[in-house]
Amino acid sequence: MSVAITLTVNGAPVSREVDPRLLLSQLLRDELGLTGTHVGCDTSQCGACTVHLDGASVKSCAMLAVQADGSDVLTIEGIAGPNGALHPMQAAFREHHGLQCGFCTPGMVMGAIELARTAPDLEEATIREGLEGNLCRCTGYQNIVKAVRAGAQAMREG
Amino acid sequence: MYGFDYHRPAALSDIVDLLTADEDAKLLAGGQTLIPTLKQRLAMPTSLVDLSAVPGLREIVAEGDGVRIGAMATHAAVAGSEVVRAMLPGLADLAAHIGDPQVRNRGTIGGSIANADPAADYPAALVALDAVIRTDRRDIAGAEFFTGLFETALLLGEVVTSVFFPAASHARYAKFPNPASRYAMAGVFVAKQGDVVRVAVTGAGPSVFRWDAAEAALSARFSADALVGLVLDDDGLNSDMHADAAYRAHIVGVLARRAIA
Ligand SMILES: Cc1cc2nc3c(=O)[nH]c(=O)nc-3n(C[C@H](O)[C@H](O)[C@H](O)COP(=O)(O)OP(=O)(O)OC[C@H]3O[C@@H](n4cnc5c(N)ncnc54)[C@H](O)[C@@H]3O)c2cc1C
Ligand code: FES
Numbered sequence: 574m575s576v577a578i579t580l581t582v583n584g585a586p587v588s589r590e591v592d593p594r595l596l597l598s599q600l601l602r603d604e605l606g607l608t609g610t611h612v613g614c615d616t617s618q619c620g621a622c623t624v625h626l627d628g629a630s631v632k633s634c635a636m637l638a639v640q641a642d643g644s645d646v647l648t649i650e651g652i653a654g655p656n657g658a659l660h661p662m663q664a665a666f667r668e669h670h671g672l673q674c675g676f677c678t679p680g681m682v683m684g685a686i687e688l689a690r691t692a693p694d695l696e697e698a699t700i701r702e703g704l705e706g707n708l709c710r711c712t713g714y715q716n717i718v719k720a721v722r723a724g725a726q727a728m729r730e731g
Numbered sequence: 732m733y734g735f736d737y738h739r740p741a742a743l744s745d746i747v748d749l750l751t752a753d754e755d756a757k758l759l760a761g762g763q764t765l766i767p768t769l770k771q772r773l774a775m776p777t778s779l780v781d782l783s784a785v786p787g788l789r790e791i792v793a794e795g796d797g798v799r800i801g802a803m804a805t806h807a808a809v810a811g812s813e814v815v816r817a818m819l820p821g822l823a824d825l826a827a828h829i830g831d832p833q834v835r836n837r838g839t840i841g842g843s844i845a846n847a848d849p850a851a852d853y854p855a856a857l858v859a860l861d862a863v864i865r866t867d868r869r870d871i872a873g874a875e876f877f878t879g880l881f882e883t884a885l886l887l888g889e890v891v892t893s894v895f896f897p898a899a900s901h902a903r904y905a906k907f908p909n910p911a912s913r914y915a916m917a918g919v920f921v922a923k924q925g926d927v928v929r930v931a932v933t934g935a936g937p938s939v940f941r942w943d944a945a946e947a948a949l950s951a952r953f954s955a956d957a958l959v960g961l962v963l964d965d966d967g968l969n970s971d972m973h974a975d976a977a978y979r980a981h982i983v984g985v986l987a988r989r990a991i992a
């Protein structure tokens with residue numbers, strides 16, 4: 574069986590015939606070449622695959638492509654400003670050394686952007702709780718917390 | 732993942748028909764349990780029947796002396812709902828601490844209770860608040876819904892459509908989350924409705940259960956002090972790499988006191 578789906582990915586319309594078992598992460602990476610969305614686990618726990626679905630962060634490895642039919646998907650490739658200017662959250666990760674190997678970073682940044690929009694405050698505890706769905710094996714999180722606070726402040730001011 | 736067919740009908744009756752005609756078809760809600768299960772090849776359904784196109788199942792509305800939550804309401808929607816926060820803030824708080832933000836944006840109350848994971852959070856709220864589960868064909872009392880480890884009273888093809896929670900003068904949940912998964916190593920929901928006190932425990936046994944001795948003590952005097960010295964019998968409690976039965980029995984006592992204060 575294959576199913577016809579139509580969705581928007583980073584602002585561009587996408588139409589495909591897909592096998593129902595195709596994951597959203599596989600659609601993005603293997604079919605659309607958007608390999609910025611990483612896959613770090615088989616257990617839906619690491620958050621490296623986080624994208625925004627209609628504005629809310631979701632794990633694209635825990636969702637079927639057919640479930641995204643009719644939705645608006647935003648990936649790490651879609652957040653930079655015109656002519657490639659880094660998104661304020663990306664800029665903050667660079668400025669505050671919020672990454673080492675960078676594997677978790679696309680998911681961290683997508684999760685952090687949602688956190689910046691929804692968190693009631695930017696206390697350390699709020700940021701750490703808001704990033705519970707994203708694991709990093711390198712940084713020890715200290716600089717990620719700093720980066721997220723700075724990025725969120727920049728987003729709120731900008 | 733093994734292959735499967737996929738259907739997304741907009742009529743609830745079509746969903747029920749598809750599920751009843753084929754016992755190897757599976758209902759798909761938020762997918763936060765089902766899709767990881769399929770990825771690990773722990774299940775091999777012939778088809779997935781997606782509930783997301785049926786209208787009205789995400790609604791959260793005040794109804795009589797309580798709140799009705801649609802089966803497809805996400806954990807994030809329950810956590811953020813004005814109606815739930817006003818009437819049962821302890822329930823909103825429970826939803827706000829399920830898993831992580833991404834899981835809460837997809838996972839649903841219907842999926843959580845139908846799955847009946849022994850470490851899931853919602854079962855404690857349903858039992859403590861004496862909720863009523865509405866399906867496509869009947870109403871089921873919270874006390875009768877959870878029948879065992881991953882077992883519920885749902886029949887083949889039966890679909891949860893909403894859950895009704897009666898209001899309470901006290902409703903609070905305290906859990907000891909597993910540091911990796913956030914599932915409850917133990918979780919205790921304490922509710923008081925009129926003179927009735929219920930203490931429901933999840934995560935500690937094969938299925939949610941009520942702690943009678945704590946209920947009796949709290950009915951006599953509704954105060955955390957009333958539980959001092961009371962220890963849950965650890966016979967039959969879960970023992971695993973995270974915690975043994977005696978430890979779980981101990982934290983249930985601690986959590987029950989926290990759920991009152
Ligand atoms: C990383 C991670 C952490 C988590 N942490 C927690 C936690 O801390 N606490 C907790 O309680 N849960 C936790 N969960 C589970 C989460 O809450 C799931 O969302 C939930 O258990 C299942 O809901 P769903 O909507 O995703 O259902 P699905 O995965 O779509 O379905 C689950 C099962 O329920 C059936 N089903 C779904 N909807 C209905 C319905 N309306 N009627 C009848 N049957 C139905 C399906 O057929 C399937 O068998 C976690 C999950 C993950 C991936
Ligand atoms: S790859 Fe999606 S959570 Fe790990």
Ligand code: FES
Pocket residue numbers: 671672673674675676677678708709710711712
């Ligand atoms: S920077 Fe390496 S996993 Fe986070």
